[in-house]
Amino acid sequence: MSVSRPIPTGKEIKLDAKRFIVSKTDTAGKIVYGNDYFSDISGYKESELIGAPHNILRHPDMPKAIFYLMWQHLKSGRNIMAVVKNLAKNGDHYWVVTDFDIKRDQAGNIRHYLAFRQAAPKHVVAAIEPIYSKLLEIEDEHDMDASIAYLEGYLEEKRMNYDQFIEELAKPKGLTGMFFAKMKKMFA
Ligand SMILES: Cc1cc2nc3c(=O)[nH]c(=O)nc-3n(C[C@H](O)[C@H](O)[C@H](O)COP(=O)(O)O)c2cc1C
Numbered sequence: 001m002s003v004s005r006p007i008p009t010g011k012e013i014k015l016d017a018k019r020f021i022v023s024k025t026d027t028a029g030k031i032v033y034g035n036d037y038f039s040d041i042s043g044y045k046e047s048e049l050i051g052a053p054h055n056i057l058r059h060p061d062m063p064k065a066i067f068y069l070m071w072q073h074l075k076s077g078r079n080i081m082a083v084v085k086n087l088a089k090n091g092d093h094y095w096v097v098t099d100f101d102i103k104r105d106q107a108g109n110i111r112h113y114l115a116f117r118q119a120a121p122k123h124v125v126a127a128i129e130p131i132y133s134k135l136l137e138i139e140d141e142h143d144m145d146a147s148i149a150y151l152e153g154y155l156e157e158k159r160m161n162y163d164q165f166i167e168e169l170a171k172p173k174g175l176t177g178m179f180f181a182k183m184k185k186m187f188a
Pocket of ligand 1: 057058084187
């Protein structure tokens with residue numbers, strides 16, 4: 001089903017820090033499952049989400065480089081954590097820390113991908129927003145290769161890769177971390 005792309009309003013949706021937005025896709029990124037909170041926050045009915053490509057939520061402020069890195073990790077069988085700004089159906093947005101996981105069949109082949117999302121804390125958004133807008137600016141003026149090269153340079157200086165950087169910045173800790181791990185186990 002094709003859905004016309006919403007126009008961003010610049011308004012942020014406040015997420016409940018205690019709830020998780022969960023979705024599952026096939027290997028091409030087509031949504032096969034979403035929990036109730038996913039529908040509530042995105043503003044799409046379950047029937048609109050199931051079968052749709054996950055880029056239905058793509059916000060134009062998200063650099064291509066981040067999704068490129070994400071897919072590179074997943075396709076090579078590695079989980080990854082990323083900070084993502086998503087676009088709801090009414091054009092409002094919400095920032096999430098997302099844990100992308102791989103689900104394999106008994107033969108070890110990748111069957112599905114899972115995404116577990118939580119509200120991104122304010123300090124995480126404050127740290128990420130200027131980096132993403134720089135990457136976007138580079139992509140507008142040059143291309144994605146140039147923005148990836150910039151990101152690599154930025155992270156090299158910190159002696160980290162993107163995944164380590166995000167884990168250190170945004171990995172849920174304490175009680176929230178425990179709930180997060182427990183909830184992920186339920187889907188394992
Ligand atoms: C499990 C899973 C969850 C995803 N969740 C999101 C998401 O919340 N928001 C988003 O913009 N893209 C998400 N993506 C990535 C999209 O599939 C897509 O690559 C991205 O939106 C960029 O769109 P484009 O490839 O059309 O440029 C997800 C992919 C997978 C595999």
